Amino acid sequence: MNTPVVRALLYLDGVNVTFDGFRALRSLSLTVETGAMRAIIGPNGAGKTTMMDVITGKTKPDNGDVLFADGTVDLTRHDEASIAELGIGRKFQKPTVFESHTVADNVLLATAGPRGAFSSLWGARARVERERIDEALETVRLLAHRDRRAGELSHGQKQWLEIAMLLAQNPKLLLVDEPVAGMTDAETETTAELLREINRDHTVVVVEHDMSFVRALDCRVTCLHEGSVLAEGSIDTIASNERVIEVYLGR
């Protein structure tokens, strides 16, 4: 396979994924430039989460290119852990935090550092990295809760904690899956603000249903349908696209 010359942080081309005859992705192609923010929209079953699974190594594609960092890394050859080490962070649709750990420990586990089983037995990282933990918690406005157990947080706070964990991981690319599902309007607004803030230092891909949230993100939008790209462009172009209206937005 010739590695094409790619100038993009994330490059997907001709990716197919089939589950027992169901084609979740059909020659999906997508390019995200370094430092960009990208919103992905699309109806249920359009392949948004499968796309995330492919990028993070959870699902292996049947064929197609999944390249990272200007085409230097073939993501299909790595597992989740090494993709995470390469600098791709992922936020799940359902907030997934370590409920029995404190908020600070959640972030501690996410901060960059040796990940080996043996080294973690003797490593004494806790004292050194306090500053970075607090910084990340500050960003997501959770500093006051640092010693609470994560399981006691509200739904929205858990979403933010997860984002703080991703920040502590300091990834090059952040994949965020439906961050505002189940949030109040005020929380949604804060989250949009938060993501724009994060985008200053990181490349961000957001999957979302909430159109007003996508509008608030103010970025390039890709609409997926039946496993491939239906349309791409600014939010206004997308919102006025006939086919997008037909399959997704409704009249």
Add this chain to the structure above:
Amino acid sequence: MNHRHTTLRDRARAIAPGLASPALLALAILFLLTCFASLPARAQDYNAALDKFLSDSFPDTEAGIAGVQAVGDPRGVPVIEALLDRRLLVNQAAKAIVYRDRAGATFDARTGEPAAAPDSPTTVRLNNRLRGIAQAALGAMTLLSPDPTRRRQAAEAVFRSRDASALPAIDQALARETLPSVRDALRLARAAIVLTDDATPMADRIAAVDVVSASADRDRIGLLRQVMNRAPAELKPALEAGIAKIENVLKMREIAQTFWFGLSLGSVLLLAAIGLAITFGVMGVINMAHGEMVMIGAYVTFMVQETIRNSAPELFDYSLLISLPLAFFVAGAIGVAIERGIIRFLYGRPLETLLATFGVSLFLQQGVRTIFGPTNREVGAPGFMSGYFEFFGLQITYGRLWIVVFAIFVFAMLLLVLKGTSLGLHMRAVTQNRRMAASMGIRTGFVDAMTFGLGSGIAGIAGVALSQIDNVSPNLGQGYIIDSFMVVVFGGVGNLWGTLVAALSLGVANKLLEPFAGAVLGKILILVLLILFIQKRPRGLFALKGRAVEQ
């Protein structure tokens, strides 16, 4: 082929007289009546024929032989045999006709009953002409007997004795015989004589090899090997081909036998696992007390049989039929109680469910042990479960056959319930999306209880069947629980067809391995292979892929 059908039906009728239809019954009575009516007349003719031997004159003896042959009474056969061997004794004055068997005991020729030898007996003499007549009569009486079973037995006797002197009688019988099964036996007997007789022309002997190797069993291959030892070179290729042909068939039959045993073990596994396929497969509840539901079903059978033995022994053949619904309801009710009492508090916590239901299983085991005692309980097999029939040379016991049929029947019923009833629909709705189902007005708690009850009830039904092949003891269920989980996981959780395929293939695999590894090692091997398989495909043979099934 034909005779197999008749014997099968005959045996079935003999084994299960209770199942005969009224029409058949009437026919049978009619048949018996005619038999009895004709009996006195035939007895008179027979005695009259025997009386001819008293005088010990050649013409009278000839008439006697003809008379006995004409009557065709089976009691005549030993008489003619004795005549031929000079063992037929008469005393004209006392009107006594007695024959001595080869061991020296004496019997009354008229009745066939043991009788004292008469005083100063005369041995009935024969000349060469009469000897020939008697021999022909004897062969005719057995080979030409009106009873096809006797004819076949006579032919089989000739096959074993390979007595060349029987050849004319065989040829005569062959000319007349119409029943294909007896014809086959006669041909085989003839071929055996021809093959062993070095005087026969080579072409006939080669043709005889073909007749012998037309079908396969130990006797036929034994005959060919025996002939092989001293056969002339021209005959050897034909014999070798014949032996190879029979060996082939025997080999195939052995394989078929292994598959049949595997199938029958597989259907036992299927029965044990099928309830679990509902509780674990559909509901996702890890029910470690599943085996105890099976055990309870077996004890229900035991109690039903006890009751029948004590109060209505004539119903014994129906005991399993009566046990089925009772076992279903008893095990089902206990299942519902467990679900409502314990499991519903533990949904979404599979490991806790596993532990709690394990506690329940200990409780049930000890409960049964306290009530019924720790020893095995005797559960009898009704008539239709005992006996066997032959199918292409395979011995198939009715017990195994019924369990295979029953397992498939239960499986089909379950599919029907899941696909065709509203309970099945609700069940699938609740397991797929509990909240959505609840908001559409389905009483999810009720559906949970019913689903669990159904799974447990089916385990109880399985217990009725397993009571026929396993020891009914409080530990009965323990032996099945790991196997059942293996079957469900191997087949793919939530996939009933997967469970079917998994159960049958595990059964066959087990039996295939047994000859090489022995029963215990075979089981260990299967377990190890399964452990490896689950690690390769944690979601089973026929699992759905994709993110829908995760979490």
Add this chain to the structure above:
Amino acid sequence: MIAALLAEKLDGRGKIFLIFLALLALLVPICNLLVPAGSAFHIGTGTVVLLGKWLCYAMLAVALDLVWGYCGILSLGHGAFFALGGYAMGMYLMRQIGTRGVYGHPVLPDFMVFLNWTELPVAWWGFQNPVYAMFMVLAVPGALAFVFGWFAFRSRVTGVYLSIITQALTYALLLAFFRNDMGFGGNNGLTDFKDIFGFNVQSAGTRMALFLASVAGLVIAFLIARFMVTSTFGKVLVAIRDAESRTRFLGYRVERFKLLVFVVSAMMAGVAGALYVPQVGIINPSEFSPINSIEAVVWVAMGGRGTLVGAALGAGIVNALKTTFTTGALAPYWLFVLGALFVLVTVALPAGILGAAESLIKRMRGSGSPARKPAE
């Protein structure tokens, strides 16, 4: 320095636990060997053996809690590691019998002579050497755990699937060890031991030494477990228990953490089994039976999983109950009690006795923080 490390690694209940064990190690020998037999404070040798047995069970419970309580791996096959350690010790003890067996064969154990074997199977080679035997006590369970865990964790078998295959594992071993031709004594197992490290296994002094070794074993196992769970490693274990795929997406190789903790735990279980065998005087295949493993799970659940101390406590309490219920008139009711314990612990006491007691104390002090959520 060691004191400082201990202070850092131990919480309140850990200190109380160690003090309790120290008292046990002090008082039991005094009451057994120094206090005269007639006194009310005398502890008979039978009781010493019983306590020693419970200590081995407590060690098994700590090992199980390490994988289940902290990492969410519910092993229903830990009894297999315990039994393998026990067999390794049993093989050493068999080789020490020498010519004192019934058949007086200098090398072969009685059961091999009985089976008309003429040579020692390869698996038995070297077991007359105590150092090699003790190495095998660790190595055999560790190796089995490594191979099993390597396959299982790499293929991401989790939850009840893992539990069921661990149960199948111990079941397969049960069937295998029942076979005479495996060369481990078949049905009867290994028994009639004479000496251990040159001392008579039956003597009161040896029994006391074994008891003290069991206390030491439990203390060491507890400290190792405590060291593991208080390090970052322990935090990752809990993270895996709470949200495995999140841990993986953070860049941790979950299977390696699981494998390490599983192997360490299996070795602990093996040592527990090795200490157990000379005290009870026999090891046979029934130690592999799935119910033993699952009983160990109820000790941990009963005491409170994810606490280590609770696991040891649970082993003590459940076995004290078992001893009460399996002797005398109550014998037929033990399985009822055990069954009820399973249900009670899972439905009503998810945090175990220790968890329930601690949350009660907290509530009385009014600090209001709810009990830790139990592992799923």
